[in-house]
Amino acid sequence: MLRVESLTKTFDGFLAVNEASLMVQKGDVTAVIGPNGAGKTTLFHLITGQITPTSGTIHFKDENITGLMPHRVCRKGISRSYQVVNIFNRLTVFENVQVAILSRRKQTFNLFQPAKTMAIQETQDILDSVGLLEKADMISSALSHGDQKVLEIAIALGNRPELLILDEPTAGMSPEETAVTLRLMKQLSSQMGITILFCEHDMQMVFSIASQIMVMQAGRSIIQGTPECVRTNQQVQDAYLGGTESCSM
Amino acid sequence: MIKALFNTKSTLTSLGLLVALLLLPQFVPRFYIYLMALIFATVLLATSLNIVLGFGGMFQFHHAVFYGFGAYALALTATKSGLPLWAGYVIAPICSSLLGFLLGLITVRLTKLYFGMLQLSLGSLVWALVFRWYAFTGGDDGIHGIPLPDLVSSSAGAYYFNLIVTVVCLGVMYMIVNSPFGRTFQGIRDNPERCRAIGIDVQRQQLLGQVIASFFAGVAGTLFVTVEGSVFPDLLFWGLSLEVLIMCLLGGWFFFMGPALGAAIIIGLRTFVGIYTEYWTLILGVVLMLLIFFLPEGVLGLFHKKGVSAGEKEGADATR
Numbered sequence: 327m328l329r330v331e332s333l334t335k336t337f338d339g340f341l342a343v344n345e346a347s348l349m350v351q352k353g354d355v356t357a358v359i360g361p362n363g364a365g366k367t368t369l370f371h372l373i374t375g376q377i378t379p380t381s382g383t384i385h386f387k388d389e390n391i392t393g394l395m396p397h398r399v400c401r402k403g404i405s406r407s408y409q410v411v412n413i414f415n416r417l418t419v420f421e422n423v424q425v426a427i428l429s430r431r432k433q434t435f436n437l438f439q440p441a442k443t444m445a446i447q448e449t450q451d452i453l454d455s456v457g458l459l460e461k462a463d464m465i466s467s468a469l470s471h472g473d474q475k476v477l478e479i480a481i482a483l484g485n486r487p488e489l490l491i492l493d494e495p496t497a498g499m500s501p502e503e504t505a506v507t508l509r510l511m512k513q514l515s516s517q518m519g520i521t522i523l524f525c526e527h528d529m530q531m532v533f534s535i536a537s538q539i540m541v542m543q544a545g546r547s548i549i550q551g552t553p554e555c556v557r558t559n560q561q562v563q564d565a566y567l568g569g570t571e572s573c574s575m
Numbered sequence: 576m577i578k579a580l581f582n583t584k585s586t587l588t589s590l591g592l593l594v595a596l597l598l599l600p601q602f603v604p605r606f607y608i609y610l611m612a613l614i615f616a617t618v619l620l621a622t623s624l625n626i627v628l629g630f631g632g633m634f635q636f637h638h639a640v641f642y643g644f645g646a647y648a649l650a651l652t653a654t655k656s657g658l659p660l661w662a663g664y665v666i667a668p669i670c671s672s673l674l675g676f677l678l679g680l681i682t683v684r685l686t687k688l689y690f691g692m693l694q695l696s697l698g699s700l701v702w703a704l705v706f707r708w709y710a711f712t713g714g715d716d717g718i719h720g721i722p723l724p725d726l727v728s729s730s731a732g733a734y735y736f737n738l739i740v741t742v743v744c745l746g747v748m749y750m751i752v753n754s755p756f757g758r759t760f761q762g763i764r765d766n767p768e769r770c771r772a773i774g775i776d777v778q779r780q781q782l783l784g785q786v787i788a789s790f791f792a793g794v795a796g797t798l799f800v801t802v803e804g805s806v807f808p809d810l811l812f813w814g815l816s817l818e819v820l821i822m823c824l825l826g827g828w829f830f831f832m833g834p835a836l837g838a839a840i841i842i843g844l845r846t847f848v849g850i851y852t853e854y855w856t857l858i859l860g861v862v863l864m865l866l867i868f869f870l871p872e873g874v875l876g877l878f879h880k881k882g883v884s885a886g887e888k889e890g891a892d893a894t895r
Contacts, residue, residue, distance in 0.1 A: 374772060400774035412772075414765040416829070417758075425762040426773040433755040434775055435783060440750075441758040485773055 327352045327521055328373070328404075328489055333382035335368055342368045344545035345382070350489065350523050350538070355515050357532045358525040360542035366525040367409055369542070370493050373523075374406050375399040386489070400429075405487030407478035409494045413466050420462040422477055424449045426484025449484070456480045456510055472503035479510065490514065492524035496531060504531065511535060533557070596738055600731050608734045609802065614842045615737040616798035619744055621822040621834035623791035628820070629828035630752050631784045632764025634691035637698030638819055640678075641789035643811030645671040645796025647705060650718045650806040660724045664797050671793025672786045674701070679785035683778045686767070695813060702811040717807030727801050737798045744791055749831055751787060760784055821859070825866055827873025836874055 328350035335343040343365040350356045358366050371377045373384055375396040384392045386402055394402075405426075414422050427445040428434055453459040456476050461469065466477060475495060482490055495511070496504040508531055514520045515535075526532050532539065533553050540550040541562050549559055556562055600608050624638040648670040652663035682694045705712045712718070727736045751757055759780060763770045767777050800806060809815060818841065826837025844862070848855040870877050 376768075376772075395776075396771040397774050397776050400772060406772055408769075412766060412769050414762045414769065416765050417761060421758060421761075425759055425770070425775075428755045428759060429770075429774045434759040434780060436755040437751050437787075438754055440753055441755045442753065444755060481769070481773060 327387060328523065329383075329385040330369075330373065331383050331385075333369070333372055333384065334380045335365075335372055335377065336380050341545050343372060343379075346542065346545065346547040347550075348540050348547060349550065350521060352488075352521055353515075353519065354537050355511070355522045355535055356524075356538040356540065357536035358523070358540045358542060359527075359529070359532055360525075363544075364542040365545040366542055367493055368545075370406065370491055370523075370525065373399075374404060374491060400485055400487075403488035404491065405482040405485040405489075406491040407475075407482050407493060407495060409497060411471065411474045411478060413474055413477055413481065415465075415467040417466060418462065419453065419458055419464050419466050419469065419477060420449055422466050423452050423480050423484045426481050427452075430485050452480050452483050455513070456483070457506065472499045472506075475499060475503075476507065476510070479507075479514075483514075487520060489521045489523060492522065494526055495524055496526065496528060504528065508535060593742065597735075600734055605730055608730050610842070610846060612730070612734045612737045612802045613799070614839050615734075615741040616795050616802060617819075617822070617838040617842055618835040619741045619798060620792055620795035621819050621826070621838040622745060622748055622831075623788050623795060624819050625823045625828055625831075625834040626748060626752065626760075626791070627781075627784050627788045628823055629830075629833070630757060630764060631760045631781065632767075633781060633784065634687055634694075635788070636691035636695045636820070637813055637816045638788070638792060639813070639815035640698035640701050640811045641671045641675055641792035642796045642799070642815070642819075643705070643806070643808070644674050644701065645793030646800050646806045646810050647712060647718075647796075648793070649797045649800045650721045651712070653721050653723070654718060660722060667797045668790045668793035671796065672790035675785045675789025675792075676782070679782045679789075683781040683785065695816075698811070698816070699813060702808060702813070705811055706808040712808075715808055717805060719805040721800055721804050721806070723801060723804060733801045736801055740794065740798060744794055745835070748787075748791060752831060756780070756783070818859075821863060821866075823873075825862070825870075825873055827875030827877075827879075829872060830875040830879070833873050833875045840874070 328348070330346060330348040333343055333346045334341070346365065346369055348358070348369070358369065360366055368377070372379050375394050375398065378393045382392070383390060386404060389402070391399055391402055414425065417425070424441070424445050427448055428441070431445065433444065450459060450462070453462050456479060458473060458476060458480060461473065466474065469477060475498070479492065479495065492511070496507050499507065511522060512535060515522055536553055538550060539553055539556045541548045541556060548561055549556060551559070599611065620642050624635055627633040627635045645667040648667035649663035652658055652666050653660055656662070678694060678697050681697065682690050685693055706715055708714065727733045759770070759775055763775070763777055763780055770777050796810070799810065822837035822841050823834040824837070825840060826835065827833030841859070844858060845855055848858050
């Protein structure tokens with residue numbers, strides 16, 4: 327479904343992503359792991375068009391999407407959430423998700439229909455599925471950090487993505503909130519059939535959900551394979567997991 | 576559709592206010608009729624600015640250029656074209672929105688302060704052109720004694736015309752602000768980056784916002800001509816843009832009626848303080864300072880915070 331080949335991004339000579347490759351199959355839950363500064367977020371920014379690659383290609387459903395503008399990438403069926411909470415602060419929780427649905431329905435140039443009568447059911451369904459329905463009328467900036475991270479995912483779902491990219495979805499969450507998010511991700515994958523690509527530092531979480539893992543270090547993709555394969559790989563052991571007492575970092 | 580937009584309490588308040596304004600000319604001296612007609616034009620101008628400023632988050636530093644451009648378009652149509660006098664009222668807003676489109680094509684490529692500064696520069700070019708082009712625009716003398724249709728040539732006629740046009744335009748702008756476009760525009764105000772990530776073409780959305788705002792500024796320009804019967808280059812000067820910006824901030828730029836309130840306060844201040852001192856801008860400066868320190872969300876923001884605003888949460892939803 328997604329094929330990243332030899333992707334490179336340099337910032338003033340600094341190689342943030344260096345010849346990275348990644349394959350995501352339809353229906354997979356693929357995790358990208360690696361230490362801080364390995365280039366995971368930059369890789370996601372490159373895929374979703376926030377930044378343009380220096381070289382390399384990105385194919386989505388056999389179509390070359392390298393260097394497309396973010397809104398065009400989204401319209402192809404890729405939606406994302408952010409590492410740092412990135413929502414519409416002055417809008418309500420309901421409106422945050424509704425904007426994404428209106429965008430998908432190509433209603434953003436509709437000038438005369440009252441927005442509050444539109445996409446109500448779909449918005450409520452999404453909020454219900456992520457557990458935010460009761461807080462639908464709250465101004466989103468008043469939500470707890472954990473709820474805002476979940477709202478991040480809910481906004482992305484408004485686009486009905488085929489591929490959902492989550493950048494550290496549980497960063498800064500309590501163990502309870504992490505468990506809820508993990509359950510949500512499993513549900514999105516198994517019940518809604520959404521392909522998920524995510525990066526995460528919590529190894530326990532990664533190994534409990536991912537069907538594929540790609541390991542990055544210093545901008546390079548070291549290996550991609552099943553969790554078992556990655557866990558036992560000598561190169562990964564040496565470069566990433568090896569020096570630590572356990573699998574978590 | 577209308578029912579979905581307006582809640583009962585705010586509709587009743589607006590209707591009451593409208594009736595009072597319709598009866599006003601029967602009870603007050605002519606000067607106040609003139610003053611109110613001018614306030615209507617300014618209310619429309621300030622509200623049109625707020626579509627892009629408060630609801631779109633665009634730093635529209637030179638909104639007056641679209642206002643003055645509309646006023647000049649009407650004045651020139653009426654004095655030079657030989658077309659029927661009403662034609663100018665249609666042509667002017669179209670000219671303003673075309674100017675908005677042309678300047679917008681260049682300015683929306685930039686964001687925030689850079690957008691504002693570029694707009695200020697381009698708007699000032701238009702001002703300089705009007706200021707210098709004596710043969711066509713009358714240069715710094717402006718154009719005086721503009722012939723107006725009979726219906727609006729009396730002060731009461733101008734009052735009612737301005738009132739009706741302002742109310743209709745506010746109604747249309749209210750619908751726009753609450754439409755999917757308006758909702759998306761507020762999303763862009765809060766977070767343009769996220770909007771791009773959910774598939775919104777931010778620049779095109781901003782360009783349309785720009786065209787809408789400049790259209791209504793053009794209408795406001797025609798209302799000014801209806802009251803004053805003359806135009807002059809100050810209408811396109813950045814000083815006026817600053818004043819309108821202050822009106823939005825003073826009234827409350829996150830509220831639909833905020834700029835209207837700000838416009839009424841500023842015009843009132845200018846008129847009544849101006850009687851006692853010609854340094855009324857000093858008072859404006861003090862007002863601005865107090866505003867920044869004590870009312871960061873404007874007068875309506877203060878009411879909203881204290882829970883005094885009509886309809887509480889429901890009202891806030893409708894006015895946001």
